Amino acid sequence: MTDDSLTRAAIEEHWRASERGDIEAEHAVYAPDAILDYPQSGERFAGRATIAAQRGGHPSDRHFSVRRITGQGDLWVSECVITYDGVPSYTVSVMEFAGQHVVHETQYFADPFAAPAQRAALAEPMPGRTLPEG
Numbered sequence: 001m002t003d004d005s006l007t008r009a010a011i012e013e014h015w016r017a018s019e020r021g022d023i024e025a026e027h028a029v030y031a032p033d034a035i036l037d038y039p040q041s042g043e044r045f046a047g048r049a050t051i052a053a054q055r056g057g058h059p060s061d062r063h064f065s066v067r068r069i070t071g072q073g074d075l076w077v078s079e080c081v082i083t084y085d086g087v088p089s090y091t092v093s094v095m096e097f098a099g100q101h102v103v104h105e106t107q108y109f110a111d112p113f114a115a116p117a118q119r120a121a122l123a124e125p126m127p128g129r130t131l132p133e134g
Helices: 003-020 023-027 048-055
Strands: 030-038 043-046 062-072 075-084 087-098 101-110
Touching: 003 023, 003 062, 003 075, 023 048, 030 048, 043 048
Parallel strands: 030 101
Antiparallel strands: 030 043, 062 075, 075 087, 087 101
């Protein structure tokens, strides 16, 4: 396997473990001194143990659906839908690797929204989606 194949496999396992609720396997991809940033809230979590602790014991029923993983070398992006108590949040995870471990991840979260009426004649639904009414 190439280095990129190994990295992709590690990311895929990260998301599968997230869906299973396997905290140890979910966080195995992170370096011990990894950093996780949430730009919308301004939070930074330093260290694998801290990253795992802030995700552990989450009060919501969470599910993860990976839409796409793309990248090469040290930079990889995952597009996912994380559902919290049945409500979807569209997420982008930017992972920076050193070797086979994430050293910095930035996660962006967005709620679905209705498209403006003036674009209705131009837009079509993405595969597997319907356009919310505005």
